[in-house]
Amino acid sequence: MSTLTLDFTRIDGTMPASVGGKAANLGELTGAGLPVPPGFCVTTEAYRRVAAGVPLDEVREALLAVEIPADIADQIRAGYEELGADVPVAVRSSATAEDLPFASFAGQQDTFLNVVGIDSVLDAVRRCWASLWTDRAYAYRESNGIDHAAVELAVVVQRMVDAEVAGVLFTANPVTGRRREAVIDANAGLGETVVSGSVNPDHFVVDTASARILQRQSGDKKIAIRSVAGGGTQEVSLDSAEPCLSDKQILALAALGDRVERHYGSPQDTEWAIDAAGTLWLTQARPITTLYPVPDSPSNDGGGRRAYLCVSVAQGLYRPITPMGMSSFRLIASGGRRMFGLPVTDALAGPAFFSDAGQRVYVDATVIVRSRLGRFIVPRIFDVMEARTAAAMRSLFDDPDMSVRPGAFRAARHILKLALRMGFPFRLTEAMVRPAAADRRLDGVGRRLLAIAALPGEHDSRTRLEHVIKALPAIPTMLPKALPVPLAGFIMLAFARRLLGSGEGLETVLRGLPHNVTTEMDLELWRVAGELRGVGLSSGEIPPPVQRFLDRYGHRAVAEIDLGMPRWSDDPAHILGVLANYLRLDDAEAAPDAQFRRGAAEAEAMIQSLSRKAGGVRGRLVRFALGRTRRLAGLRETPKLFLIRFLAEIRRQLQHVGADLAAADRIARTDDVFFLSLKECREALDGKDFREIVASRHESYDRELRRRQVPQMILSDGTDPEAIAAPPADGDLVGTAASTGHITGIARVVLDPVGAHLEPGEILVAPSTDPGWTPLFLTAGGLVMEMGGANSHGAVVAREYGIPAVVGVPNATRRIATGDEITIDGAAGTVTLLPAADRTPPPAPATASGR
Known part of the structure; x- marks a missing residue:
């Protein structure tokens, strides 16, 4: 044969x-x-x-x-x-x-x-x-x-096929992501004109389930390619405004595409042709590779489409999450459900509302969107945390499947009961009246949480694993006890805004905030750079000042909420690279510690100015409220610090488990344990070989690292709400104002901060950031982020360092290239790409106003 x-x-x-x-x-x-x-x-x-x-x-x-x-x-x-x-x-x-x-x-x-x-x-x-x-x-x-x-x-x-008409058919909408919505592009002659993009084809959209044509759009169809007798093709001119497909043919194509999709079990990109006899031929089919996976969640009340929110992106984590990180989130979510007194069927599997797609964390947010209370509260939280998510959520309010339903937000009652049971109102009041006592209480929360994570002494792997499974659900219990303290600071800020009648000048009050553990970490790293000046970094060894920093902050990492990500103490290469960038900055006035001190002084001066402007009793209340804001708002990063210290200890326990599994040839390397779930760890300890499974997961994870589009919200039919929103305006890139000031400088697009090179004064353009990115901010001239809101991590740290910042800029890392000269207006929330003719010659480092 x-x-x-x-x-x-x-x-x-x-x-x-x-x-x-x-x-x-x-x-x-x-x-x-x-x-x-x-x-x-x-x-x-x-x-x-x-x-x-x-x-x-x-x-x-x-x-x-x-x-x-x-x-x-x-x-x-x-x-x-x-x-x-x-x-x-x-x-x-x-x-x-x-x-x-x-x-x-x-x-x-x-x-x-x-x-x-x-x-x-x-x-x-x-x-x-x-x-x-x-x-x-x-x-x-x-x-x-x-x-x-x-x-x-x-x-x-x-x-x-000697085609009279031909083209392509997607069995799901490749723009919006909506499944079972056939999209057809067609032109007379061979399909090459459609595939190559040499014509504007006729465009049709069909709802496959109901066999309804939703959209017809005629293209100009100026040319066609036709077969020539004896071989080859020729281009011919066309002059017809008539659609090249009848309704009957459109529906027949949609039905054929549906057959293909059902055969493969996934949306397909097909090519087709119709010959002179009217016969429909299928000439190719392949998977649509650009669609984002739909969350697979059992949470469904039979009431139409569901809406899912990406929690990991909302936390500034754009990259995929390791299987162990995902497994830990499921267990933590189960702990949160139990904290509300609700039953959990399988703690390791997580609650029904928890899902993952594209190796990111999604939760079923349908109940929020369908609730008047949810609509009122949650988008406002995202307005300051992750503005694009807030816009995506609001875009669903007119969707019939997301209409308000009575009793859809029963969780509010549980939240109120829990807040009272855990003393939330008392802790909030104590923070406003006795901040020092609230500080001590907050520190106690962190110590107790870390004590739960710790497992002193020598133990076998099974004991360590069961300890991890028992400890992780305790994390949610920390939040109602820790969050009131920084929340009190922002309540005081809102109170001052109400007293003043506007927010003018209040952003200045947030500069140089004390008690922010993230900025304290960054400034400590800057001090380490100062100790290394004149000495430099030698390859192959960790200088004592760097080791001292790692002893204190080695539990931190990029994408640190993912249990599977190496900590800086595991791999200090990122920190050494950041220090190398710091050593390039020799302008004393631009030094981050000097800027931080100037910001703090400007903030105190602004409080005095605003209180004088208000005058009398109102002025004294403004001064008190803004004083409490500066005393408490910086503590917003402290609960996150507790979480990261906890996870670092849990990670250490799992590394012991991984070492034993690697020694037993159940996995190839110690850190492969983070490509297992907690349940699979139990199976591996029982003897199951996971080496091939882990190798496959590494490949899948590496592919997901290259994904550039992660929807903040996605519907159960695959629709990305942001994709069907109004198109962005031409000209400037528009986002959310995050830190005032103007800067014109050279852009540096960074997709992963590990090993990133950022020259002093360059404008950092990133998909999102978490505290692991912030050491780069110290030498950045400005910040542009695709995700984030006015109170996201990146925005807060940018304000504290006084660098102009615009966040929530869609597709910024694709629309801006490294080396582009851009202007960002941190007050207006705009980013302008300068035409080549207007660009200044390169460069002295960029400078910023409002710093």
Whole structure:
């Protein structure tokens, strides 16, 4: 039996290694009885034969010039003759790394249309082989982390459809994410004009479930590509405003797409053609790789679509979460549910409202959106915490599935009971009246929480694991006891705003806040840099000042709420890199500690000014309220510090478990324990081998690290509410004002702070930040973030350092490139990209006003 060519009828979806992704799908579709034009595949074995021994840097030229071995040519000839005498065919590349669930490779290798005659077919096969090594295909593999040497190419030879009309069909809306909403683009002639984007096609949207056409939009359709007798194609001019598909054809296409999706069990990107006889043909199908996964949550009351909120993005964590981090969140959420006196069926599985998608944490927020109380309170919290999430939530208020329902926010009663039981009102009042006593009480909360996490002495791994499972649910009990203290500071700020009648000048009051553990950490790192001046950093050893810093702050990390992320004490490379950046800053006036002191002095002066402006009793109340604001608001980071210290101790216990599992060959390395769940840790200790599972999870995690779009909210049908909102205005990038001041400077786009290089004065452009990012702020000239609100971590620290900041800027890391000169207005919340002609020559470091 030939292994050099295979007819579609002998191919199925399990064979991409031998026939490539495209041919595997065409064979699978043929076997499913779908209308696929007949054809065959020249397998990867043929490619291996002709490419054997050719260096990668010479392979394209060698394949273009190769003489196809006689036995391969004979089998291609036989397959071609089976399709008909000199029948027109499409010759299409089918790479082994193609049509994958995470990378489609659409258009990366070559296709040749209306090829007639065996000599032309053999030449097209040769050119397809060579197209595996075009610059675009090479760059695409590079960006997706695919090993070039491991990729091989098969070639599809398929009977050509002489199309009257053709195009593409997505079985889910690729823009909004909505599932079972077919999107069709069509043009007269062959589908190449639609695929290549050389025309504005007719555009149709169909609700698949109800078979309703939701949208019709006619394109200009200026040209078409048609087959030429004897081989090849030609471009012809068109002049027709009429739609190229009838309603009957549109619905038939949607139904065909639905069949394809049901066969594969996931949304598909398909290509199709309709011939002169009106027959509909399916010429390709592959997964839609850009859709964000829909949260898989059992929480459903049968009342229409659900709305899910991404908790991890709201916490400034854009990257995926390790399996152990996700497992810990489930257990913590179970602890929170028990704290409210509600039952938990399986603590390790988490409550029904908890879900994950794309390896990020989502919770079912439908009950909030459907409640008047929820609508009133929650978006206002996000206004200052993560403004884009607030906007996404409000965009759902007019959705019929999210209409207000009586009793939809019963949790309010539980929250009130819990607040009273834990003394929340007393703690709030105590913080306002006796802040020193509130400080002591807050410290006690942290000490008790850390005592729960600790497990002194030597213990076996099973004891350590069970301790971890018992300790994690205690975390939520800390919040009602710790949050009233910083909350009192912000209540006092709101009281002062009410007394003054406006918020003018209040942002200045928040500069240089004392008692903020994050800014204290950053300034301590700056002092370490001062000790290293003149000494420098030597490779291979940790200087004593750095070790002293790590002894105190080594429990912190980037993405530190994820239990699986290494702490700075595990890997100090990030801290050493930040220190190297600090040592480049030699302007004493721009030094962060000097700026922090200036900010504190400006804040105290502003309090005096505002109290004089108010005058009399009102002025004394303003002075008292703003004094309490400065005394308490900086403590907002303290509960987070308690959490991170707790998690660092839990992580240490799990590292012991990981070491034992690695020694027993249940996992490959100690830290692979963080790619297991807590339940799986139990199974591994019982003897189960998880090495292959962990290796697969590492690959999946690495792919998710490259994902650039994470919806703050997503509906159960896949819709991203932000994607259906009004489009952003042209011109300036608009976000949320976070820290006043103007700066014009060079942008530095940083997707991961570990190892990031930031020159003093550059404007940091980031997807989101948590406290692990903030050491970079000390030398940044300004800050732009895709996520965040006026009181998110990044905004607070930017204000305290006096650097202009705009947060919640959609797609900032894609619309701004490293090296762009930009102006940010921290008061207006705008970012302006300067045209090349207006850019200043490079540079002395950028300077900022309002710093």
